[in-house]
Amino acid sequence: MKLKTILVAGAALAATATVAHADTLADVKARGELNCIVTTGLVGFAYTDENGQWRGFDADFCRATAAAIFGDGSKVKFVPTTGKTRFTALNAGEGDILYRNTTETMSRDVDLKLSFLGINYYDGQGFMVKKDLGVTSAKELNGASVCIQTGTTTELNLADYFRANDMSYEPVPIETNDEARANYLSGRCDVYTTDASGLAATRASLDDPKNHIVLPEIISKEPLGPAVRQGDEAWGDLTRWVLRAVIAAEEYGVTQENVAELSAGPTGKPDVDRLLGTEGNFGEMIGLGNDWAANAIKAVGNYGEIFDRNIGPNTELGIERGLNAQWYDGGLMYAAPIR
Amino acid sequence: MTDVTEQNYPPGKHPSLPPPRNMTGWHVWIWKNFFGSITNTVLTFLSIFLIWQIVPGALDFLVFDSVVNAGSRAECREIADGACWAVIVERFEQSIFAFYPEEERWRVILAFILLFPTVGILLFDGFPARAKLMKFTIAYPFIAGWLIVGGWGLEPVSTDKFGGVMLTLIIGVTGITLSLPIGILLALGRISKLPAMRIVCVAFIEFIRGVPLITLLFVASTMLNYFLPPGVQFDLLLRVLIMVTLFASAYMAEVIRGGLQAIPKGQYEAADAMGLKYWQSMRLIILPQALKISIPGIVNTFIGLYKDTTLVIIIGLLDVLGIMKTALADPKWNGLPEEVYIYTAIFFFVSCFAMSRYSLYLEKKLHTGHKR
Numbered sequence: 112m113k114l115k116t117i118l119v120a121g122a123a124l125a126a127t128a129t130v131a132h133a134d135t136l137a138d139v140k141a142r143g144e145l146n147c148i149v150t151t152g153l154v155g156f157a158y159t160d161e162n163g164q165w166r167g168f169d170a171d172f173c174r175a176t177a178a179a180i181f182g183d184g185s186k187v188k189f190v191p192t193t194g195k196t197r198f199t200a201l202n203a204g205e206g207d208i209l210y211r212n213t214t215e216t217m218s219r220d221v222d223l224k225l226s227f228l229g230i231n232y233y234d235g236q237g238f239m240v241k242k243d244l245g246v247t248s249a250k251e252l253n254g255a256s257v258c259i260q261t262g263t264t265t266e267l268n269l270a271d272y273f274r275a276n277d278m279s280y281e282p283v284p285i286e287t288n289d290e291a292r293a294n295y296l297s298g299r300c301d302v303y304t305t306d307a308s309g310l311a312a313t314r315a316s317l318d319d320p321k322n323h324i325v326l327p328e329i330i331s332k333e334p335l336g337p338a339v340r341q342g343d344e345a346w347g348d349l350t351r352w353v354l355r356a357v358i359a360a361e362e363y364g365v366t367q368e369n370v371a372e373l374s375a376g377p378t379g380k381p382d383v384d385r386l387l388g389t390e391g392n393f394g395e396m397i398g399l400g401n402d403w404a405a406n407a408i409k410a411v412g413n414y415g416e417i418f419d420r421n422i423g424p425n426t427e428l429g430i431e432r433g434l435n436a437q438w439y440d441g442g443l444m445y446a447a448p449i450r
Numbered sequence: 451m452t453d454v455t456e457q458n459y460p461p462g463k464h465p466s467l468p469p470p471r472n473m474t475g476w477h478v479w480i481w482k483n484f485f486g487s488i489t490n491t492v493l494t495f496l497s498i499f500l501i502w503q504i505v506p507g508a509l510d511f512l513v514f515d516s517v518v519n520a521g522s523r524a525e526c527r528e529i530a531d532g533a534c535w536a537v538i539v540e541r542f543e544q545s546i547f548a549f550y551p552e553e554e555r556w557r558v559i560l561a562f563i564l565l566f567p568t569v570g571i572l573l574f575d576g577f578p579a580r581a582k583l584m585k586f587t588i589a590y591p592f593i594a595g596w597l598i599v600g601g602w603g604l605e606p607v608s609t610d611k612f613g614g615v616m617l618t619l620i621i622g623v624t625g626i627t628l629s630l631p632i633g634i635l636l637a638l639g640r641i642s643k644l645p646a647m648r649i650v651c652v653a654f655i656e657f658i659r660g661v662p663l664i665t666l667l668f669v670a671s672t673m674l675n676y677f678l679p680p681g682v683q684f685d686l687l688l689r690v691l692i693m694v695t696l697f698a699s700a701y702m703a704e705v706i707r708g709g710l711q712a713i714p715k716g717q718y719e720a721a722d723a724m725g726l727k728y729w730q731s732m733r734l735i736i737l738p739q740a741l742k743i744s745i746p747g748i749v750n751t752f753i754g755l756y757k758d759t760t761l762v763i764i765i766g767l768l769d770v771l772g773i774m775k776t777a778l779a780d781p782k783w784n785g786l787p788e789e790v791y792i793y794t795a796i797f798f799f800v801s802c803f804a805m806s807r808y809s810l811y812l813e814k815k816l817h818t819g820h821k822r
Contacts, residue, residue: 151766151776158779161540163549166780188610191776192766199672200766205686289787316785318527427524427781 135207135339135346136180136398144186147173148206151191154312155422155430156212165189168421169210172231172337172354175407175417176208179353179399184410198223202340208350209338212308214264219338228351230336231414233434233443235329236268237307239314242322244301249328253278258291258300260284265305268331288313306333308422308430315427349397352449356404359386359446360413362437367412374405385449393449404449414444512792522782537783538793541774545793548613548773554605558616561594565623573808591627609687613768615797620687621769622756622801625694629755630748632695633702634741638732640707651703658700663758666693671765690762698755705751709744710736742816749809753802770794 139145149157149169157167165173165187174184190206201209202224212234213219215227238257240246249272259266261284273280283300285291292313295303303313307329314320337354339347360366363383365373374387384390388401395401411417415437422430436442459465472478484494515532517525518539526534538545547555568590571583598620600606612620639651658666670689678684713736721731741748763772774790777783 151763151768151772152779154779154781154784156779158781159544159549159773159776160780161544163544190610190766191768193764196668196671196765203672203676292785292787312781312784315781316523427784 133343135343136349139180139207143181144188145173145177145180145208146188146190146206147176148190148192148197148200148209148211149173150197150211151193153212153309154316155308155426155428157189157191157210166421168232168417169212171411171417171421172210172357173208175357175411176350176353178410179349179356179403179407182400182402182406184407198225201225201338204340207339207346212335213338214333215336215338224341225338226341226347228337228339228347229354230334230443231354232308232335234306234308234333234335235434236265236304236331236333237310237329238326239295239303239310239323240301240326242324246326247324249326249330250276250278252280252302254280255301256281256283256299258283258285258294258303260288260291260305261286264331264333269304272330292316308428311422311428311430315429345398349399352393352397353403353407355446356386356449357407357411357417358414358437358444359449360404360408361415361444362439362446365408365413367408367416370405370408374402382448391450523784523786533789533792534783534786535789537777537786537789540783541777544614544777545770545774546615548617548768549611550607550613550616551605551611554600554607557597557600557604561597562616562619564590564594573812609685612687614773615770617687617762617767618756618759618769621691621694621759621762624691625698625755625759626752628695629698629702629751632699633706634737636699636703637706637710640703641710655700655703658696659704663694663697664761664764666697667761667765669693686765687767690765690767694755694759697758698751701751701754702748705744705747706740708747709740709742712743713739745809745813745816749805753805756802756805757798770797 147170149165149167152158153167153169155167157165157169160166170189173187173189177187178184180186190200192200192206192211197209197211197213198219200206209225210231212232214234215230219225220227238249238252240252246252252273257269257280259269259282266282269280269282280302283294285294288305288309291303291305294300295313296317303310305313307325310325314323314325317323337350339350359382360370363380363386365383365386370387373383374389377384377389381390385393387405388394388403392401394403397403400406412420415432418432418435419425422428424431432440432442434443436444438445468474483490485491511532513532515530516535517529517532518535520526520529520534520536523534523537526536547558550558567583568587571577571580571587577583596602596604598607598612598616599609636651636655639647640655642648642651667690670693671686674684674689717735717739718731721735724731726734760769760771762769763775768776771790771794774794778786778790
């Protein structure tokens, strides 16, 4: 009873804290840098390079947001968090925005008082097997031993999938990706299952990637996207439209290379002009300069460029666009119009 | 017969004769120690078999087939199949300083170098002019803090730039140096005759010992922010340092209490009979004996604390293990966990072994009266 009172008081205090700090944009501008929550290390999504700079898909989106605000993509402080601390770090105000390969779910959105801004990567749980196992479909995995990270949604998805298809499996519980890799290689499990992007990273880290295949079935929806605290709608709008602007830039053919030229003056293409601020005052609507989107694209490029640079087919990970292609290419990336 | 007369020594003066042949020499030593009995013989062959199984492969992997110069894991694999030390070579500086700005790193190095005379003065009583230099030792934490954090003429460096070996050392050294005095006070409080003092100390020790360090770190990283008034930003590293120190102090208190209880009651009574006040009797009679007995336990706690610092990765601080794992997420180096874990293991082994050796030295030096 007492403990409950304390917790309620704590939560109430936290809520007042967020209300008191409702003007996140003003705080960020006063601080001079954006605090962006990322992971402590995930291949292709967030990692440190040899100069101690954060790189990766998620890190680039942090830079895009900072560039939209400050006109300078380097004004980001990266806050590394683990899966267990990411939401508390956001809610406690240690970060202004979270780009941490986080699946949007209803309970996170509603219960944890987060505001998801959209999806920057459509992921889903898949299976990887050794080629010489002769399996070509997940439906043939009856009786297989499966390496699975405990305590994650992947564990539940796996159980659901096997039950729905009336198959049995033998779980080999593991804690980390490194452990899974070692167990999979030593043959303690026939199958390794995790998100498809993680499988691609693990496969790329093997000495003989060609002898391992990722099965075509994707058994869950893992829409990964950024989130902010609930209660500051203006900040949510700003960050949401930065994400959309980067996606829209690909659709309109604005790239890191040609953005300076295109934003120099009206191009006669209304979509491009509105995006780059040579027409209308869309930047002012969200409290920024009208060159907000142009700055973001100058810093990191459009969605396709970010994807290709960090995780695309020409990187070590070699992930195809798939669901993450633009809508006109059969994917799900579809930015609402800026007008 | 002439020989015998010439070797006619007075009684008791006969020089020792060499041992009989086949009772001395390296071959006898080997025979005795390795093949002296059936069990020994079996164990010897078993060990030779194991060494033969493990060592060549390990040497191939670690040394002969290893690659030191390469730009990525793929390049390593093209050259040889062994360990890819290139990842350690490339990330060596990062593993020590993490995000600390490059042009300011001399400050960390200076603070680290100054740590040696400080520790030397403190730990070895043969140190020249020790009594005078003690002042420097007392000032060291402030000097080091100023050097590393900055301010007062130095470029300030925010603590979120800390990481790697320097973070491990900062947390470890702070925890170790502060937990000993706090632990002594807690132990004295726990056996104190004042009920209020005793209850507070017992409650503190039992609470902290009853909670895993991870929980305390979580409290430090997340809960404290909720409890503090809005707008109060309390440095994360400072919160962690406080929690680690409190945690180690509680364990230290129990180790020292064990030492205090081993002191016979007569010692306390004798100190009282001499007319010594409480602190005098503790300082001059009880604690020197109690701490001496507790040395193995104290060093044990130190080493445990030092290794526990790797847990800070859970709350997003990148210690030496954490920063190297982040490096592994670089697609260039993805898939080299063995190299990174071996590197980290060597680092921790060297530090912990040094602590353990010092404890042995101290025990030998102080072995008056209790040596078994």
